[in-house]
Amino acid sequence: MALQLYNLPTTHYNLQSTTYSFMNHSFLRVLKFAFQDFYRNFWLSLATITVLVLALLSVNILISLNAISSNIVASVKDKVDVSVFFKKEASAAAINNFQEKMKLMPEVKAAIFIAKDQALDSFKLKHEDDPAIMEALKEVGANPLLDTLVIKARNTEDYAKILAILSLEESQKIIKYQNYTDHQKIIDNVNSISNRVEKVSLILTAVFSLIALLIVFNAVRVMIYTHREEIAVMRLVGASNSFIRAPFLVEACLYSVFALILATAILYGLTIMAGPYLNSFLETYNFSLANYFNQNFVKIFLSELAAVALLNIVSSGIAVGKYLKV
Amino acid sequence: MIHFRHVTKFYQPDTYALKGVSLHIQPGEFISIIGQSGSGKTTLIKLLIAEEKLTSGGLVIGGWDISKIHHREVPILRRQIGVIFQDYKLLPQKTVFENIAFALEACGASNNKIGKIVPQILKVVNLLDKRDKYPRQLSGGEQQRVGIARALIHRPKILVADEPTGNLDIANTREIVELLRKLNELGTTVLLVTHEKDVVNMLKKRVVVLDRGQIVSDQPVGRYVL
Numbered sequence: 364m365a366l367q368l369y370n371l372p373t374t375h376y377n378l379q380s381t382t383y384s385f386m387n388h389s390f391l392r393v394l395k396f397a398f399q400d401f402y403r404n405f406w407l408s409l410a411t412i413t414v415l416v417l418a419l420l421s422v423n424i425l426i427s428l429n430a431i432s433s434n435i436v437a438s439v440k441d442k443v444d445v446s447v448f449f450k451k452e453a454s455a456a457a458i459n460n461f462q463e464k465m466k467l468m469p470e471v472k473a474a475i476f477i478a479k480d481q482a483l484d485s486f487k488l489k490h491e492d493d494p495a496i497m498e499a500l501k502e503v504g505a506n507p508l509l510d511t512l513v514i515k516a517r518n519t520e521d522y523a524k525i526l527a528i529l530s531l532e533e534s535q536k537i538i539k540y541q542n543y544t545d546h547q548k549i550i551d552n553v554n555s556i557s558n559r560v561e562k563v564s565l566i567l568t569a570v571f572s573l574i575a576l577l578i579v580f581n582a583v584r585v586m587i588y589t590h591r592e593e594i595a596v597m598r599l600v601g602a603s604n605s606f607i608r609a610p611f612l613v614e615a616c617l618y619s620v621f622a623l624i625l626a627t628a629i630l631y632g633l634t635i636m637a638g639p640y641l642n643s644f645l646e647t648y649n650f651s652l653a654n655y656f657n658q659n660f661v662k663i664f665l666s667e668l669a670a671v672a673l674l675n676i677v678s679s680g681i682a683v684g685k686y687l688k689v
Numbered sequence: 690m691i692h693f694r695h696v697t698k699f700y701q702p703d704t705y706a707l708k709g710v711s712l713h714i715q716p717g718e719f720i721s722i723i724g725q726s727g728s729g730k731t732t733l734i735k736l737l738i739a740e741e742k743l744t745s746g747g748l749v750i751g752g753w754d755i756s757k758i759h760h761r762e763v764p765i766l767r768r769q770i771g772v773i774f775q776d777y778k779l780l781p782q783k784t785v786f787e788n789i790a791f792a793l794e795a796c797g798a799s800n801n802k803i804g805k806i807v808p809q810i811l812k813v814v815n816l817l818d819k820r821d822k823y824p825r826q827l828s829g830g831e832q833q834r835v836g837i838a839r840a841l842i843h844r845p846k847i848l849v850a851d852e853p854t855g856n857l858d859i860a861n862t863r864e865i866v867e868l869l870r871k872l873n874e875l876g877t878t879v880l881l882v883t884h885e886k887d888v889v890n891m892l893k894k895r896v897v898v899l900d901r902g903q904i905v906s907d908q909p910v911g912r913y914v915l
Contacts, residue, residue, distance in 0.1 A: 403782045596778045601768035602795035
């Protein structure tokens, strides 16, 4: 490289030396070019952001559906329990021992004792408006109910182990019967639904992510394609590859940030609008979608920002590289 | 200054754009390269600015053998050779000022220097009052003058003009040719590729004729003869 061998021509205009420090102002310049291109190609920027927003919304809708379905399944699972009814002759100490033993099991979430008198009071309160039942109770005279232990497992799969304890000879000495067999079918159904929901969610998440990825990749490629001639001109006037590429990468980050802000705003808007309808359905399960997003805000939206920005940067980098071969 | 040594450029499957071209251009020379379409004129320029790589032979510019130039050195070469294109090749989303400044920004010039140099060069091409216009708001002649200003911004030793008047009317053509002649008088080596008879005859400078990738004539003070 020895182009400086000959004398510089004397020109009639007074130019300064063109030997500059390459790093001077580069970062600020890259930022300036990125913002300039963003607002001077406003409609193109808007179109790209719209595609990103739609991709993010579809992913967020999927996240909402996942959250709702897993909450419903969890809520149904939570309603499942085993009621153990003790024999009349079972002593309070034996029942107490049994309760303590159950509580010590790692699979047991709660073991709540309901004394037969307490059960009768609750029963009476519940059916006070039903004269037939109240009359029947009077007919029976004594308290027909039994002392009960309501056992809740941590996982529905744990009921098998609990049941094994209940069927031990030692336990059967004080247990008259348990209603687990009544719940067996429900538990099996819930487990089966829960597994299916998980599988479908996984497949849907993979499919949606792939579609979103392809759409975003394509949108960025189209955006860069419209700049292909400019990229070639920049190369021809002596801009280095990194100097051409950098503003596009910064612009890709800008698109990601704007798209995420818009998608989040729309998502919250939709959640608020659909709130009354969703709540009437979901409050039985003690679940609020808005609360879910509030609680997981940082986790969800930061990972989405990172994913979209990374995807945009990679797409831009690949697309720009294609036109840098001039 | 510029030395083509038996340069051949071959395009697959069977096209020779240049075949064994040898040409020596002295510093400060004004050379016109003429020839019919497909004679290899544009290929010659593409090789000079490393837009294409030669198939065989050697190309030395100012002592720099660019026949094996590294991809990363290409921008450095292009900053030292001013190129004017027939279709101007301006950045449509940048103003006149920004188009010229971009060439300086690309090599890291400070804003202060850009603020001083660009207005000076705009004055030379008589476009100071159009500095904030976009290319689409300019006439063809004005756009070409922006292209010339951009080509001159690095004060290049070599100015390559690829059909610079191809899209211009007579008045603008004369203006551009005069500007090129003036730059040459001030010491810049000018390599003009054209197919315009009047332009070549007006200059009365060295004329090289290309035909099917080969030099068929090289006259020190030539006229347009094909």
